[in-house]
Amino acid sequence: MSGFLKKSSSDSASHAPASQQRSWLGRLKSGLARTGSQLSGLFALGGRIDEELYEELETILITSDVGMDATRMLLADVRHQVKESHLTDAAQLKQALAHSLLKLLNPLALPLDTGKQQPFVIMMVGVNGAGKTTSIGKLAKYFQGQGKSVLLAAGDTFRAAAREQLMEWGARNQVTVIAQQSGDAAAVIFDAIQAAQARKIDVVLADTAGRLGTQAHLMEEIKKVKRVMAKALPGAPHEVMLVLDANTGQNALSQARAFDDALGVTGLVLTKLDGTAKGGVIAAIAKTHPLPVRFIGVGEGLDDLRPFVAEDFVAALLGLDE
Numbered sequence: 001m002s003g004f005l006k007k008s009s010s011d012s013a014s015h016a017p018a019s020q021q022r023s024w025l026g027r028l029k030s031g032l033a034r035t036g037s038q039l040s041g042l043f044a045l046g047g048r049i050d051e052e053l054y055e056e057l058e059t060i061l062i063t064s065d066v067g068m069d070a071t072r073m074l075l076a077d078v079r080h081q082v083k084e085s086h087l088t089d090a091a092q093l094k095q096a097l098a099h100s101l102l103k104l105l106n107p108l109a110l111p112l113d114t115g116k117q118q119p120f121v122i123m124m125v126g127v128n129g130a131g132k133t134t135s136i137g138k139l140a141k142y143f144q145g146q147g148k149s150v151l152l153a154a155g156d157t158f159r160a161a162a163r164e165q166l167m168e169w170g171a172r173n174q175v176t177v178i179a180q181q182s183g184d185a186a187a188v189i190f191d192a193i194q195a196a197q198a199r200k201i202d203v204v205l206a207d208t209a210g211r212l213g214t215q216a217h218l219m220e221e222i223k224k225v226k227r228v229m230a231k232a233l234p235g236a237p238h239e240v241m242l243v244l245d246a247n248t249g250q251n252a253l254s255q256a257r258a259f260d261d262a263l264g265v266t267g268l269v270l271t272k273l274d275g276t277a278k279g280g281v282i283a284a285i286a287k288t289h290p291l292p293v294r295f296i297g298v299g300e301g302l303d304d305l306r307p308f309v310a311e312d313f314v315a316a317l318l319g320l321d322e
Contacts, residue, residue: 024306027298029316031273035064035280040319043094049082053090057097065249067284074100074283098318104283105310110292112239112267112307114148114203119196121204121229123189123237125222125259128210130245131271133162135297136205137169138305139269142295144173148202153192154179155225158209166207172302185209185221186228193232206237213258226263241294243269244281252281256289267294269305274298279317 038060054075061071077100078093087096114120126132140150152170154177156162163179170177178192189206196204208225211218229236242265244252259265268291273279282293293308
């Protein structure tokens with residue numbers, strides 16, 4: 001990989017064994033192949049840098065969910081690099097675009113620090129089908145790998161299947177799940193936080209029912225859940241984590257806005273990058289509604305959710321050498 005994309009030793013992903021890291025980067029590259037192949041094809045054509053090439057690049061970025069604002073910004077930055085460095089060949093645009101993307105995405109790569117509070121309470125929110133409950137199971141495994149104790153709160157009381165799914169994840173990870181057959185989400189999560197305090201648990205992952213940001217009564221309900229969490233433990237939740245399905249494109253951006261306005265989102269999880277995702281929505285979020293991207297997911301396995309590292313993402317998207 002070119003020098004500017006080398007990660008510092010402090011990056012969380014750098015602690016993984018080299019073989020695991022290569023496997024992860026391979027899966028990420030595969031997940032982003034839809035966009036990566038278009039960009040690689042464009043740059044591989046060679047030829048001179050001209051307006052036609054810029055127009056093709058603009059089209060690829062927009063159709064990859066980067067959005068108009070971020071696309072304009074990236075193209076302006078790429079044009080500046082071309083002029084400043086006297087670039088002439090189309091192949092040179094790949095590194096220029098990599099520089100621009102990294103500059104845009106790096107501010108979002110803020111790892112989650114759960115060591116500031118005990119228990120550290122994470123409220124998981126999002127629309128139905130984004131992968132919220134599955135992400136909780138994977139996060140439980142991730143935090144356990146850091147040597148932390150974890151407790152799960154089955155706060156999605158709308159769907160019995162969600163509770164059962166969380167119980168399964170709890171069994172797989174050998175962590176306690178606080179659940180009720182009925183009752184409201186606030187009561188379940190209140191009990192879970194109290195249990196975590198009594199047991200000196202490090203991290204609480206609280207599930208909530210999926211809802212659309214446009215459903216005013218359901219958004220009011222989740223605000224109430226957040227207020228009750230603060231009564232159980234002043235300062236809780238310490239993280240409001242919004243789970244976004246990468247396949248929803250620009251809808252993910254509107255979801256980020258709606259949930260942030262209602263709850264004050266502090267971090268994002270971007271799931272399903274192994275599907276038909278184009279990946280560019282991260283750039284759209286970075287430009288128009290920047291929020292820390294804590295984790296990205298590329299599969300169904302327990303280890304398929306990892307901290308977001310901007311260098312890895314850009315390298316995978318543009319097919320740069322590791």
